[in-house]
Amino acid sequence: MRNTRRNAALLAAVFLNALFGIVLIVGGIWLIAVGGSWYYALAGVALLATAALLFQRKASALWLYAALVLATLAWALWEVGLDWWPLAARGDILFLLGLFLLTPWVTRPLLRQVRTTSEAREQDARAARRAGLPLMASLLLFLIVAIASWFVDPHRIEGTLPGVRNQAAANSLGVPPGEWHAYGRTSHGQRYSPLKQITPDNVSRLEVAWHYETGDVRGREGDPVETTFEVTPLKIGERLYLCTPHQSVIALDATSGKEIWRYDPQIRGELALQHLTCRGLSYYDAAKTGMATDVAVGGSQEGSGNENAGRDGGRSETGDRAAGSAPLADRRAGAATSLQDLNLPVAAEDGTTTDRCAAKLFMPTADGRIIALNPDDGAVCANFGGGTGQINLWANMPNARPGGYYSTSPVVVTRSLIIVGGTVLDNVSTHEPAGVIRAYDVNSGELVWNWDPGNPESTEPLGPGETYTPSTPNSWSISSVDEALGMVYVPMGNQPPDQWGGERTEAADSYASAVVALDLATGRVRWRFQTVHHDLWDYDVPSQPSLIDLTIDGRNVPALVQPTKQGELFVLDRRNGEPVLPVVEKPYPQGAVQGDRTAPTQPVSALSFDPAPLTEASMWGGTLFDQLACRIEFRKLRYDGRYTPPSTEGTLVYPGNFGVFNWGGIAVDPERQVAFATPTHLAFVSQLIPREDDTTLYVQGDERPQDSLPALNENFGAPFAVKLSAFTSALGLPCQAPPWGYVAGADLTTGEVAWMHKNGTVRDSSPIPLPFKMGVPNLGGPIMTAGGVAFLSSTLDYYLRAYDVATGEELWKARLPAGGQATPITYTGSDGRQYVVVAAGGHGSLGTKAGDDVIAYVLPS
Template structure:
């Protein structure tokens, strides 16, 4: 036994020492070389059955505990990674069979003495083993005590409470949206994700029960699905109806109180699409005016159910063989008639039941590049929209036509007279992508009113026949916000592909890339813009909907805009002018971009920031000391000079990574108090530039060529470099940086102070065993707040929806979801008078959470509701 154990110790020690030499030559810690040498010597002593092995190992464990304490303090998970293997090996050495194996002479009987019974006398070797075991046992107990002490420490958290201002004046909810309804992705066009309902409170939220569950039947895994096929929808609630869309683009109406399906519309999207994402974050709604509603009630005949098939019209296409889009679809007839057909798209008004007119409208963006107008009553296509087609063709005047490579994954902005549409383009596929143009269409006819192209920003009049928008200009794939009183729409912008190399960007592209841009609703011209990253090389596009809120600052009520970013900033701006309300400073940034490129000398930083501290070697982590050592070696081999380290051929650590501290889910705000509920996430990525020999060879497709029509992402055809981008992971698939990786945090937007910050989520659904360790896990998807003082969030990468006390951040309730909940919850009032909380649980393709198709509504039992 001792010899076998010694061989194991020797081999482990030699491996540790060899890797420790490598780390030392890279400028890293000498600990692993020393520890490996001591472990190897311990192995040799064990093979010789020398009791001194126990003393040497006790010294190794004691020194390791002291070193770990010096590096990370009383922080449990970093301590565990450093000491777990050594602690387990130490336990093995003190077990009884090791004592017997190490004793050369087992206790022998003492010679008989007259009148006495025989006595057992321990040999000198056995006594030495006993003393060594005792010493090692004491060190093990000290190490265990150190671990237990760390359980009561939360060094990464902030405890506190949000405080209400003494003179805070109540703000009435938007009169356009009844308190019990939810009319836009963020409830209103302001993007606050705040419900004025107060039935659910911190005192009763723990009694929430599942009221109903609806399964859409739409699951990922169909032929042609990209990896990132995701269920990210936040439903709308109008009257007693819920409206939602599914990843494969179906639109569904449900009874809001019972969850019963009322109608379903399938847009019959075109096949063979070059999709990077397949999702629908939500629909958009335009209410009927009183006059329109009266006319509709009196004049419109009943239509057949929207789920019934429509008779084919002469010359109409089908889903399998669609008719070319030669018919007018939303611009003036002269332009439409003279512009060549873009691609054979299905025509919504030819495929299903239609309504002659739709005073109220739902707008559904589709993956093949359309926006369809539907009647909320029955799902019929609005025949009075799009000059008889019921839709807008977003491929009109678009360069580089490639079906699926461009569409609007986010709901369109709705104003009294316009819908405003952005779109996503393929990330890093080539330098010949579509335009990131922002377009405004007449809400009644679908005619183009203006277009703002960041590559040609001064000309916003509709393009003349035969012209196309600027190829490859920065796009806006996320959700925009609107302030109709100020006459502006606020657009979060991305950057120009390729994200990691910007050597040929134009002046206009540089000006508006990774900015929030305020466009005039009437003309589409820029009123102001604020750039969140200069010369973005990190895929730090602005991912979140700008949140509009009025704040009491300096005794005045100021119309503000809060812009979350991937790099962790919360820029608080005056939404009239774009001027910062909380200080913004320019900080020096690392230099030295790839060949043919450059870096900006400085980058903006807000006084309100969730920027993580720079990584150091001691921040590396793993399940054991061995994979932690591998992460330390990788850390030193990669380029890293803090935030904004440029991508490189060597490979650069990008932290925060392009997953973002904040992503499309954004934040939720309480307009009564000026508070924000946020969900910062921290994951480091590795970005490595790979030289391209030509414009066709695949350089970074690890799984081989993409299937079917799916694009070859990150190849950057036409640029000098492809880009390999992956999370910074250990050899066993854990993040190389120590946890926590995800938090919930409460912020006072008036002062810019973080009142509290707590780890959020467990690794139950991320580890091979369902261990409910509360480590703080990443999340994607947004939070929602209520006037009752409760916030809800389901985006963490474990399958739970949770409720929190807004003031303190204390978790109050959770419920297990049937799939990943990477969507933003919402809340409404049912016909039974109860407040419901609703969340979609269908998983997220790129994060690997469990797929599903569930829509769940929770409510309090009738006898526990607050008055």
């Protein structure tokens, strides 16, 4: 029996070495053929030779294997140094196989003699141990190096952010300290709270105060893949206001979490949706702005009482021509963009209404409307939108297809205007709605001005029968506003399709992937700053600009901080768009496909989280084998660094269009004059697929969308469709080595990154739920507080975390029931305590767990 076990073990060792050797030889030769490392082929030869020696029962097999382990260790240290996860991927299989070779069932048969006495067996055991000493020593050395790497983090930056430098710098803009009135708390988009009750010393005592479930979870018929719960609630008075993925509006008691009212906008079904989400509501209170509110139904307001009307959105005399202000019957008799022709609901006809709204909540809907609600009871404001209680965003819109355009993000609210952008379908066709930015009277819903990137000089409202320019760059993210300077700052996207720009107009191309400052009174361009020239990578500007006053060389500079997908933090003077921190134009790879072009240079900020370029040594995997496959794929793809143009053979895009930063943006502290950032580093692959006609589905194939859902990435009307995917191995792991996600602190006055730490675990994104802290991507935003604590919930593992703003140290975390891909808020409850609230509902395309949870945390009484 003992001999049988030994023979079986020896045969298994022979088989494994031979199998692994053949795989590495075949893959290694392939890698050499595409210009890659010789290590894998040579390692395969060594394993095959080890198998042969084992089969001949020669102890020299262990010596050869020991040499392979030492060579692998030297090669791994040369490529990646003391970096644990890359080291593990290079040595895990060899280490485990080496341990197996050291077992007595493998080593004893190598002595050739078969003896039965106990003394003889003990002699055989000693001889076997001597034969395995070199291998044992090599494995021990590998283990020592691995353990040493546990105490080294080459990706970590240690430091401390400065303390308060200007205590008077925080500008509440009329928002009480204990409230949260806009997506970024105020219209400046700082995501900063002046509350100080929660501190680094007591944050670990936070506990659940209440837990509310909305009842709205993705998975309904007609839901697109990217159905998400991304809401940042508002806290006004003693209430919270939030919206759900399927567009319900809910009011809660902020202290108890009890539901007060709920409104269902009855959005139209069968929508051409790419995304189904609501990132938040917008709030307006006439009593706090000095505005009159007695507006007749269907009429315009007289005597606004706005001292800055000439600067901030005075109404145009032609505003009554817009669909937002015409009587309901006239609009329904209009062009194909009327409510009736599009079969859109009318809010004022479908529920409780009120003729007077001293304050308003504005809710953007997935079928292309903006509904005005009374915060007191959720009633529709009938004194808005010509008696409809809503704005029809399809008015004057070309290529109307409900779902193909709507505001996924909350609108901007000023003393007299609401300013609205919207998302269009990415990479579906060249015949999409316009990316127009429109300003409406906040009380009547009349159109005041419209800025069309395809016709930027004319901002007077369009008349009946006129349409905006189709398929222009759109603004799907959140804008910010400085009413003192009279400007709204709009982050712009691209003209579709994203990866091919051969037919973009000069006007549209000049405003794509840019921050555009528009005059509040007229809608005309005051200045623009383009973050990418002729963008072919879907590097649209994804985040809300953060407005903050900075002390630079002893001067107070009103600044704008703009995060980008490619990792820049552009710090600009918001008066004129001039850089505050240096920006240089750098040359980047050329060689676009025929019919297109690339810009010779691209702007780079002095404050940048652009990751280091990828190399073959950057490739990773769970094992030696999928790492080899990733290396082969890396060598096959076109990659010349950042801004490598899209290609028909396939291009590696790094950072990918997921973004170093996305819609969650950053948080800025106006007193410290610092930023809390959450960089993500993920590579993507894009491949242009030549189109021969405008009907064939080249990308979707058998995965054809159902019902009204659009055929994404087909680019009907363009010469190319596009295949897009994350750069992952056959096991679904990123092909690039971790970390993939960080938290970071930066000084906005100097551009210095004071600290940066990997953040998050793979507990909820790996087949085995082990809490390895590898640094995972996040999608959502952070907040900061005057108490010196930052909060973040948006990593791929399901936690709300608290950090020390000064050092980035993780201070506390709480387990969430679902993915927390949203931005938290903090406020003061009626009991005087500081609360932290987050929505946990998951994200469809990220695959995080779905939920309908809104959870509040508070310090014990």
